[in-house]
């Protein structure tokens with residue numbers, strides 16, 4: 001428990017910067033899975049999202065910490081009703097935070113208003129580790145903030161569990177978006193329980209049939225249980241969204257205002273018809 005507390009004391013921003021440097025360098029030197037397009041601009045656009053998030057997070061983090069402490073002080077949630085060892089509570093807590101995040105993510109694909117914000121993350125046509133940063137700051141309020149507070153209220157989770165969740169999820173986020181080749185045996189072994197990079201890349205496929213699948217961040221188990229797991233060979237994936245294909249629509253400023261622009265979502269049928277013409 002002491003080791004865990006020490007690990008959680010490390011500023012998550014250092015972990016983020018360290019991982020970004022490692023993955024950016026690996027993608028630059030190793031034979032990557034997909035071709036890069038204007039890499040420096042791409043990185044700059046995605047890093048600007050992280051800066052915007054950093055500023056907004058001063059507010060999000062305060063609300064989350066205040067809300068979860070309030071819930072804990074009032075002993076709200078399942079784990080206040082049962083007696084279980086702390087380590088079970090921690091492991092189950094991480095899995096349950098991931099499950100609630102799964103449902104919030106799934107909702108973001110289903111509800112048109114939420115999709116307007118979430119599609120920013122899906123807009124990246126040339127994915128790499130920095131795509132992890134590309135999320136609209138308003139979306140993060142709904143998803144990161146609300147999802148974790150809701151999970152804590154239902155299951156009685158505390159800030160230690162939330163800290164552990166971020167510690168586990170962060171490497172997953174980088175691996176899942178990295179422009180690196182991952183062998184399919186990883187999918188056949190770890191992929192029975194965990195979300196592998198190939199599985200998350202399928203989630204970034206242009207075709208809506210695949211975009212609406214593999215929603216889990218850590219445990220692909222949730223997709224398998226709730227019937228949204230899909231597979232496609234990684235080399236056949238085309239990233240992004242048809243409606244965001246032009247260079248102009250890949251800039252930070254355009255993406256920031258894009259939720260307020262009406263854009264019809266291209267369906268699988270329309271995409272197939274378009275490919276034929």
Ligand SMILES: [Zn+2]
Nearest residue numbers: 105118122203
């Ligand atoms: Zn998504």
Ligand SMILES: [Zn+2]
Nearest residue numbers: 121177200204
């Ligand atoms: Zn993603």
